[in-house]
Amino acid sequence: xxxxxxxxxxxxxxxxxxxxxxxxxxxxxxxxxxxxxxxxxxxxxxxxxxxxxxxxxxxxxxxxxxxxxxxxxxxxxxxxxxxxxxxxxxxxxxxxxxxxxxxxxxxxxxxxxxxxxxxxxxxxxxxxxxxxxxxxxxxxxxxxxxxxxxxxxxxxxxxxxxxxxxxxxxxxxxxxxxxxxxxxxxxxxxxxxxxxxxxxxxxxxxxxxxxxxxxxxxxxxxxxxxxxxxxxx
Numbered sequence: 001x002x003x004x005x006x007x008x009x010x011x012x013x014x015x016x017x018x019x020x021x022x023x024x025x026x027x028x029x030x031x032x033x034x035x036x037x038x039x040x041x042x043x044x045x046x047x048x049x050x051x052x053x054x055x056x057x058x059x060x061x062x063x064x065x066x067x068x069x070x071x072x073x074x075x076x077x078x079x080x081x082x083x084x085x086x087x088x089x090x091x092x093x094x095x096x097x098x099x100x101x102x103x104x105x106x107x108x109x110x111x112x113x114x115x116x117x118x119x120x121x122x123x124x125x126x127x128x129x130x131x132x133x134x135x136x137x138x139x140x141x142x143x144x145x146x147x148x149x150x151x152x153x154x155x156x157x158x159x160x161x162x163x164x165x166x167x168x169x170x171x172x173x174x175x176x177x178x179x180x181x182x183x184x185x186x187x188x189x190x191x192x193x194x195x196x197x198x199x200x201x202x203x204x205x206x207x208x209x210x211x212x213x214x215x216x217x218x219x220x221x222x223x224x225x226x227x228x229x230x231x232x233x
Contacts, residue, residue, distance in 0.1 A: 002069070004173050004206035005031040005054065009063035012049055012229075023049045024060065025229040033173065036200040036207045038216045041226035047210040050226075051178050054208065055088055056080045068173050085114065089167030089175045089205070091196075093182040095159040097151040097166075104147040107134035107165045114170070130169060137165040140202070141195055157188030161195060168203060175200075177209040181216070193219045 012024040023046045031037050041047050052058040053065065056072060065072050068087050072080060097106045111130035115123050138144050141161045151159055160180060167175055177196065181189030193209075197219040200207040209216055210226075217223040225232040 002033060003030045003066070004033050004068060005208065006066040007054070007063070008065070010050070010053060010060045010065065011062040012046075012053065012058075012060050023229050024053075026063070027229075027231055029224060029231065031174075031206040031208055033206055034200055034204045036197045036219065036221045037209070038220040038223045039208065039210045039226055040212065040214060040217060040223060041210070042212055045226050046229040047212075047226060048178060051176055051208075051210050054174075055090060055176050056084045085110075086170070087173045089170070089172035091160075091164055091167050091175065091177040091180045093179040095151070095156075095163040095183075097159055097162060099151050102148050102150055103138065103143070103154070103162050104131065104134055106151065106162060107138065107169055109166060110169050133171075134165060134169060137168055138162070140199075141165060155188070156184055157191055160184060160188070160192055164192070164195060164199065168199060168205070171203065172205055175205045175207045177207070177211075179211050179213075180209060181211070181213055186215070189213065190215060197221075 007027050007029050010024050010027040013020050013022045015021050027050065039047060053060050056067070067083060070083065072083065098109070108127070108130045111126065115126060135144065135147060138147055141164065143158060143161060146154060146158065154162065181192050184192065193216050196207050196209060199205065
């Protein structure tokens with residue numbers, strides 16, 4: 001399998017001079033298609049900074065990053081935005097579902113946004129396909145009967161699994177999750193970790209989870225430990 005993500009010597013520093021803080025210290029790792037990688041580390045070790053760089057929302061000060069074989073360091077913001085929209089899905093600690101929309105509408109929101117950008121496309125056919133894809137994802141996570149409900153009618157664990165469906169709607173090659181169970185109890189957290197592993201295998205996406213929750217590692221193909229901006233060997 002090919003590498004979906006390659007990080008080579010990533011450095012990130014905030015501040016200047018005596019006030020400078022080195023947050024990332026030469027990180028090297030790669031992730032294959034269909035692999036579920038967990039990066040474990042305590043709060044403040046640089047996990048969220050790393051995820052922002054991997055998700056093309058920030059840039060490293062040094063080092064190289066390749067996403068789907070494309071070197072992204074020299075890309076302008078428009079190109080980075082296109083690659084992020086086409087190839088990367090995000091799951092955060094809080095589900096961020098829109099309360100005024102149904103579950104199905106929330107899951108299909110990425111396609112609605114893509115269509116709103118314009119272009120000569122068959123909008124009706126695209127939305128029909130997106131709705132079917134959304135329903136299939138929901139059914140696969142045991143949420144098939146929730147499509148017409150609103151987020152307020154779901155449990156916390158159900159909402160987070162809806163957020164995973166939303167992140168997978170456009171079939172991203174890379175799925176990034178930042179403390180995806182931080183707002184859940186242990187039981188629901190275990191379900192989310194299990195679902196992410198299953199979806200990595202079924203969807204063929206590279207899944208990277210950054211968390212302080214050691215239970216995440218039980219479901220991972222590989223676990224890396226992070227401390228003070230560096231990977232522990």
